[in-house]
Amino acid sequence: MTYSIVARDGKTGEMGVAVQSHYFSVGSVVPWARAGVGAVATQANVDVRYGPLGLGLMSGGKAAPEALKALLSVDSKEEVRQVAMVDSRGSVGVHTGEKCIPCAGHATGEGFSCQGNIMKNDRVWGAMKRAFQRSSGSPLPERLLSALDAAQAEGGDLRGKQSAALLVVAPDLKPNDWEGRLVDLRIEDHPDPLGELRRLLKYQRGYRWVDMGDDLLSSNRLEEALEAYAKGMMMVPEELELKYWVAVGLLSSRKDVRRGLRMLKEVCSKDSNWVQVTEGIISVGRPSLDPSVLRDVRSPRPRSGGRPGGSPGGASSTRSRPRGL
DSSP states (O other), rough: EEEEEEOTTTTTTEEEEEEESSTGGGGTTEEEETTTEEEEEESSOOOHHHHHHHHHHHHOOOOHHHHHHHHTTTTGGGGGGEEEETTTTTEEEEETTTSSSSSEEEEEEEEEEEESBBBTTHHHHHHHHHHHHOOOTHHHHHHHHHHHHHHHTTTTTTTTEEEEEEEESSSOOSSSTTEEEEEEEEOOOOSSSSHHHHHHHHHHHHHHHHHHHHHHTTTTTHHHHEEEHHHHHSSSTOOOOHHHHHHHHHHHHHHSOOOOOHHHHHHHOOOTTHHHHHHHHHHTSSOOOOOHHHHHOOOSSSOOOOOOOOTTOOOOOTSSSSSOO
């Protein structure tokens, strides 16, 4: 009871799934993907096993159509399933069971498949196909979202909107199944799940630019680091945490102390909780900050609020900041 798209980007080799449904937490059920292997959407009367088993068969060398055919052959309820798969070579397999609740159907193209069931009309999947094809040249996450937007504009899920998810993986096979997830976002319940997905994608991009800045800074590439930091903060200027960790990176690396201190004072003046975070960092020496910065950032009339705490992205061993979860 969903509309979705599975696709492989012909230029980058990235693969992904995007889905929207009037169903709570659709992202925990429908989308499956593994770097270097493929992507799967399993919906309608869902059998979740199509996801992990389909990826397992594709990782063993079966093309997407073969993997799907093998799983359908042992499914006694294939007539109520809707499943789509794409593999790392761009082969596509899709099945819409004859007893899926109408309107139900699918449309395929080179390296992708769009599908839906319980749609408002039978034009939805065709609109998704055209939107995906028109967006050629854009990054895969945006192309996938453009297909979902087109589905919604055409009428979408007959029951309305509730949840959505976006999962994109790298083209190269990784040692562990959970590695290589470039985008993994879920909206569990929201009046505008697609709009919220786009907002979170922007946030992820902002944090990723700042992470890149950290890596560049640790390699003594200051100008490139500052450029990456600026891009990250520009994407989500309302998020104090990004600016805070940029300031800490500049101060702890001693690359641009003046700029770092100015940014740190700005953040702490807007939210006094960051003063306490700074005290904690100094107390454990992770990363190393000169205690004198506290004298500069303390304000007689600090304002509280905001969202202090660790970054959702964690920290790599090459980064200077102790991002917690």
